[in-house]
Amino acid sequence: MSMHKRWFACVIGVCLFSGSAGAQSMVDHFGLGQTATANEAAKYFSIPPSGAGLPAGSGTAKAGVLVFANTCAACHGDKLQGNPAAGIGGDRLLGGRGSLVGKTPVKTVESYWPYATTLFDYIKRTMPFSAPGSLRDDEVYSLVAYILSEARIIKPSETMDAKSLPKVQMPNKDGFIPDARPELQLYR
Amino acid sequence: MNSNKKVVYDDKARRMAEQLFLTEQRHIADRLREDCECRDGMFPRRATSSRRSFLFAAGSLVGAAGAATIAHAEALKAPPGAVFYDVPDDPTKVQGRPVVDGSYGTRSQFETEARMRYPTPNENTSWSFTPLGRGVGNITPSGLHFERHHGGIPTIDPAKHNLLIHGMVDRSMTFSMADIKRLPSVTRKHFIECSGNGLTEWNKPTMKTVQGTHGLLSTSEWTGVQFATFARETGLKEDAAWVLAEGADAAVMTRSIPMEKMLKDALIVYGQNGEAIRPEQGYPLRLLLPGYEGNTHIKWLRRLQVSDKPFMTREETAKYTDLLGSGKARIFSLDMEAKSVITFPSGEMKLPGPGFYNITGLAWTGRGRVQSVDVSLDSGRTWYPARLESPPEPMCTVRFSFPWMWDGKSAVLQSRCIDETGYVQPTLEQLIAIRGDSGPFGSIYHLNAIQSWAVSEAGDVTNVHA
Numbered sequence: 246m247s248m249h250k251r252w253f254a255c256v257i258g259v260c261l262f263s264g265s266a267g268a269q270s271m272v273d274h275f276g277l278g279q280t281a282t283a284n285e286a287a288k289y290f291s292i293p294p295s296g297a298g299l300p301a302g303s304g305t306a307k308a309g310v311l312v313f314a315n316t317c318a319a320c321h322g323d324k325l326q327g328n329p330a331a332g333i334g335g336d337r338l339l340g341g342r343g344s345l346v347g348k349t350p351v352k353t354v355e356s357y358w359p360y361a362t363t364l365f366d367y368i369k370r371t372m373p374f375s376a377p378g379s380l381r382d383d384e385v386y387s388l389v390a391y392i393l394s395e396a397r398i399i400k401p402s403e404t405m406d407a408k409s410l411p412k413v414q415m416p417n418k419d420g421f422i423p424d425a426r427p428e429l430q431l432y433r
Numbered sequence: 434m435n436s437n438k439k440v441v442y443d444d445k446a447r448r449m450a451e452q453l454f455l456t457e458q459r460h461i462a463d464r465l466r467e468d469c470e471c472r473d474g475m476f477p478r479r480a481t482s483s484r485r486s487f488l489f490a491a492g493s494l495v496g497a498a499g500a501a502t503i504a505h506a507e508a509l510k511a512p513p514g515a516v517f518y519d520v521p522d523d524p525t526k527v528q529g530r531p532v533v534d535g536s537y538g539t540r541s542q543f544e545t546e547a548r549m550r551y552p553t554p555n556e557n558t559s560w561s562f563t564p565l566g567r568g569v570g571n572i573t574p575s576g577l578h579f580e581r582h583h584g585g586i587p588t589i590d591p592a593k594h595n596l597l598i599h600g601m602v603d604r605s606m607t608f609s610m611a612d613i614k615r616l617p618s619v620t621r622k623h624f625i626e627c628s629g630n631g632l633t634e635w636n637k638p639t640m641k642t643v644q645g646t647h648g649l650l651s652t653s654e655w656t657g658v659q660f661a662t663f664a665r666e667t668g669l670k671e672d673a674a675w676v677l678a679e680g681a682d683a684a685v686m687t688r689s690i691p692m693e694k695m696l697k698d699a700l701i702v703y704g705q706n707g708e709a710i711r712p713e714q715g716y717p718l719r720l721l722l723p724g725y726e727g728n729t730h731i732k733w734l735r736r737l738q739v740s741d742k743p744f745m746t747r748e749e750t751a752k753y754t755d756l757l758g759s760g761k762a763r764i765f766s767l768d769m770e771a772k773s774v775i776t777f778p779s780g781e782m783k784l785p786g787p788g789f790y791n792i793t794g795l796a797w798t799g800r801g802r803v804q805s806v807d808v809s810l811d812s813g814r815t816w817y818p819a820r821l822e823s824p825p826e827p828m829c830t831v832r833f834s835f836p837w838m839w840d841g842k843s844a845v846l847q848s849r850c851i852d853e854t855g856y857v858q859p860t861l862e863q864l865i866a867i868r869g870d871s872g873p874f875g876s877i878y879h880l881n882a883i884q885s886w887a888v889s890e891a892g893d894v895t896n897v898h899a
Contacts, residue, residue: 273665274665274666275615275616275666277612278606278607278608279608280604280605280606281597281598282605285597285605285607289597289679289738291677291687291746293743294742294745332554332555332556333555334554334558346758352751352756354751357756357762359750362745363746363750363751366746366747367746370684371583371683374584377584377684420760420761421750421762421763422761422762423764423765424763424766424767426768426770426879427800427856428859428867430863430867431856431857432856432857433851433856
């Protein structure tokens, strides 16, 4: 029986058996909580590497320059170099490519992040730090295009949208391996 | 240990480590000023200063307004979570304080332990350490539970807070807090440990106290509803394999959790140590994943999205991945492995002289129960079984102790946890041999190595790599 059918069956079950001790174990559903409408779920987003759920709209590095200068540079630096000042602490967003094997790995969007979709998700979700979630989707696409273009991951002319963004190949996309723990050397 | 394995911090990491070092120095200095006897007698005592009594007496002379000002000044002197009261010479000769209707208690004014913040430049994305050094038993007081927030602590009205469960379910549903509290509940003790616990210690002994080296560990009794209970309500589609959990804070924190874990023992909790969970711990609702790294226990939980694949959020790709010497990084390294630490005696304490000491500490594992704990007094050459102070519970700390008659000679104290899977807590050398030496900025996370405390002939206890 599909889960769905079972749900209906048990609603009937609760009615039939309520009042007897046996009914307790027959309760498949508690009758608490509400069915959520599609609208409710549509208020939220989380963008996986496939790009599923990316909103309409688009942006370019050119448009991103201005948005970045106005809303991000104070904390991430005008060259995306980061700003460690007290009360700010915005991460460096560029550089570090090729450093991951060395003694001083530098993990940035450019050198470390495996998926461009994550950048869109994260900026839309929580940046700018001073006004999280305040950006329009076109602005987010533009910022992503700007950062990726400054990182020489896409061409300055490329447009980022729901179709092109999931196709971006990040430099460290193959840099991740499954957890190898427990490390067998460490057993008795 | 191979000496050419010098680990270099990058700028940001070095700055933070330096700042942290200074913060810890300040905490230690405060402590010495506050209870000047604490280093000599290893058990802290906070003497009532005569100055304090004098101020109070003077206050009563200058009338009500003056007294109020003084009372305010006195209140400020009480440690966090306490209220200052004048101390009578003989408490049996005067009445104590009356029973107050509608009160919420405070701790003693003589107890000064407080969390220590890691000095990240931005206080809204920062963390604080539990003061393990003077903790007793197994449970962390709720007000001393370690913190890690990425967008501050939100204030959430529980009457307006809902949990949405959607995605690959048969029926998307929302549950109000009232709904959730009506569902069948469970109560379990579990530790939470940040996988960054000890990140300063890869290269050289950096922090001085056990609060600094191990304080991103806390244990509470949690009350809530099993995820499986919710899943039964919503149904799960055939290919459901991951669940994205999302918080309602300014970071809108998200992590993807394997469905296997969610159905096995994940809890959606609203209770901590017998009352509502603290705002810093996710009030009114958080995800609790026994034995998983702290970041996955999403606080201020508002949404669970069931999916066939992980979402590859920033926290599970850019952060909380373990970059190895090879340049490859482990992803979804979720289990916290067997670990232990001696909390007494530990860094910055001083033993007054040879004699009996009850060595004590905590042991834990994310893979089940602690099987046994060993203690060494000679830097790991000889091991003795420790006594467990209570029966070990799954994915929960257990306090251990070991009776030690100190002969006054220098010693290096260590503890080692063996969990029920047969895993033995490794040495730092063993960990580095496996994971590489790109150190505190490469493999930041999951440092579960054996901790060493050196005791000098003078009785000073310091953090060492031995």
